[in-house]
Amino acid sequence: MATGRVIPLHARGEVPEVDPSNLTEVVRAYRGYVAAVVMRLLGRDDDVDDVVQDTFVRALDGLPRLQDKTRLKTYLASIAVRLTMRRLGRRRLLQRFGLSERWHPTLLSTPGASGEQKAMLADVYRVLDGCAPEARVAWTLRYLEGERLEDVAALMGLSLATVKRRIAAVDAQVQEAHRE
Amino acid sequence: MNESRREQDLRALGRVVEPTYSPLENAAFEAEVRRTHRRRQVTRRVSAAGAVVLVAAVVAFSAFRAREPEAPAVATVRIAPDASFVAAKGAAVRTRAVEPGLLWLELEKDSARFDVAPQGGRLVRISAGDVEVEVIGTAFVVTKGEREVSVAVTEGRVRVRHGEREALLVAGESGTWPVRMAxxxxxxxxxxxxxxxxxxxxxxxxxxxxxxxxxxxxxxxxxxxxxxxxxxxxxxxxxxxxxxxxxxxxxxxxxxxxxxGHPAEALPPLRRILSRFPGDPRASLAAFTLGRVLLDDLGNPREAADAFLQAWALGPKSPLAPSAGARAVEALARAGDEAAAREAAERFVREFPQSSRVDAVKRWGKVP
Incomplete structure (x- = not known):
């Protein structure tokens, strides 16, 4: 069974050789990665499949024109991040009207997680659930995804300073929750 | 906690959230992506084609509109129930006579739209050259050209006289008459x-x-x-x-x-129709004409009222019925039979509540 795995954007040496015009190869190489990014950003299982499929459908138009194969992963990630932020924005709007439930552990499947990890994830996502989409995505990319600040800024289309401010604001809340 | 250690812990926490997919799932996923992509492409093309068609239609319509000559603005003359009137700037209208039972205006040139409020029995006449329009209804446009006069009725009815000729136009109808008749x-x-x-x-x-x-x-x-x-x-x-x-x-x-000009001589043939052919569809028109001659030309409101009431009775559902009823009330009132006028007026209001003549009928019949 092929498994998705964390492939940091900056770890270019680990990027598999994939022909961007070959969708079968692209799906096999990156579906897990894209799904993992989306699931971490959303913090729940629902909507993940929709966003991932939409990411690949939208990428299909641009894949054959992608000259630099090493940018394939960034290309897919940037689409996924944009779509996820849109989904988070909608969810936040629904929450304001009481039409979307708040985060709780059963919404996210983590079969391999220890009890301590599950408790930590609960702390993290309860904080993230109250944050603005832009801030929570920036923090998640930086810490749960392990991306460099420069890559986070590039993926989100924000300046480095803005990304740092967004991450710092969320991180303070996460640390506070962890201390409690 | 050391910052770098904390980052490592969080990254490890992130790895806990990691879905896995089998090759079979990936194949199904890929097929679904391709299907969705094709569907969206078709939708995009159809939308683009629709947009092109829409734009082409808008452009064609705009071009067509641009070629259409703009209709000249028609000045409006509004005539109030008390026979006072307001003519918009550009309306070449002058007053020829204002009498208790008559308001007579003349259109000297160009076009004018006349909006005439119910006059309660007063005759409103508009002249344009030797064409005369007598108002029965409410709104019409008169255009005086060099060779002809045209009348288009937009609401109600008007009677057009040209010399000794006469025509009745109702809403939606129009006619053209030569300025100088051979x-x-x-x-x-x-x-x-x-x-x-x-x-x-x-x-x-x-x-x-x-x-x-x-x-x-x-x-x-x-x-x-x-x-x-x-x-x-x-x-x-x-x-x-x-x-x-x-x-x-x-x-x-x-x-x-x-x-x-021989109104009295019109009575025998009309009465002949009513006595010999009461079941004929034209009997109602004959009775109505009889009433008009008696009331308007011969000043005999009592007999006119009977004729109008007969016209109403012969064709209670005919287009003539509201006019016959209204004129019957008017004739009864002029004859001084207030009780009968009131009764007829109440019946008129019951049967023709939407008629534009209701106000005038109420005044004649003194119905509150």
Whole structure:
């Protein structure tokens, strides 16, 4: 069974050789990665499949024109991040009207997680659930995804300073929750 | 906690959230991506084609509109219930007469739209050259050109007179009349003195653009009447004898008599229709015409009221019924029979609550 795995954007040496015009190869190489990014950003299982499929459908138009194969992963990630932020924005709007439930552990499947990890994830996502989409995505990319600040800024289309401010604001809340 | 250690812990926490997919799931996923992509492409193309068609339609429509000459603005003349009127700038209208029962305006040139409020029995007449429009209804446009005058009725009804000819136009109808009509003068023939009953033409003819000359002779009065030459028709009728004893010919004879200035001579043929052909569909029109002649021309409101009531009774559902009812109330009021006028007015309001004449009828019948 092929498994998705964390492939940091900056770890270019680990990027598999994939022909961007070959969708079968692209799906096999990156579906897990894209799904993992989306699931971490959303913090729940629902909507993940929709966003991932939409990411690949939208990428299909641009894949054959992608000259630099090493940018394939960034290309897919940037689409996924944009779509996820849109989904988070909608969810936040629904929450304001009481039409979307708040985060709780059963919404996210983590079969391999220890009890301590599950408790930590609960702390993290309860904080993230109250944050603005832009801030929570920036923090998640930086810490749960392990991306460099420069890559986070590039993926989100924000300046480095803005990304740092967004991450710092969320991180303070996460640390506070962890201390409690 | 050390910052770098914390980052490592969080990254490890992130790895806990990691979905896995089998090759079979990936194949199904890929197929679904391709299907969705194709579907969206089709949708995009259809939308683009639709947009192109829409844009082309808008451009074509705009071009078509641009080629259309803009209709000149028509000045409006508003006539209030008290016969006062306001003419918009550009309306070449002057007053010819203002009397208790008449407001007479003249359109000197160009076009004007006339919005006429119910006048409670007052006649509103608009002249344009030798064409006269008498208001029965409410709104119409008169255009005076160099060679002809056109009248288009937008609401209600109007009566148009051109010389001795007359036509009734209702909403949606229009007509054109020559400014100078080619007069047809029948050759002079001796008129027998013993002719007592005139004979005449049917209802007002449709407007025509030119009137060809005709020689009067046997039956010539009918032809003359059809051409609108009621004076000639009247003269010819005196020499030709009586009309046929049938409703169309009797109606024609009555029209020739009244429109040639012999209203009293219009009564016999009309009464003949009512006595001999009460079941004929034209009997209601005959009774209504009889009422008009008696009230408007002969000043006999009592008998006019009876005639209008008869017209109403003969055709209670006919288009003429509201006019007959309203004029019956007016005639009864003029005859001084207040009780009958009120009763008729109440009946009118019940039967024609939407009629534009309701206000006038209430005033005549003194119904609150």
């Amino acid at each position: 007069l047809v003068v029948p050759s002079a023939e001796p008129v027998p003195n013993d002719v007592k009953e005139p004979v005449v033409a049917e209802a007002p003819p449709a407007p025509v653009r030119a009137v060809p000359k005709r020689r009067p002779g046997s039956g010539a009065w009918r032809a003359l009447a059809e051409q609108g030459d009621y004076g000639g028709a009247w003269t010819a009728l005196q020499g030709e004898g009586q009309p046929d004893d049938e409703p169309p010919d009797l109606l024609r004879a009555a029209d020739v008599a009244r429109l040639s």
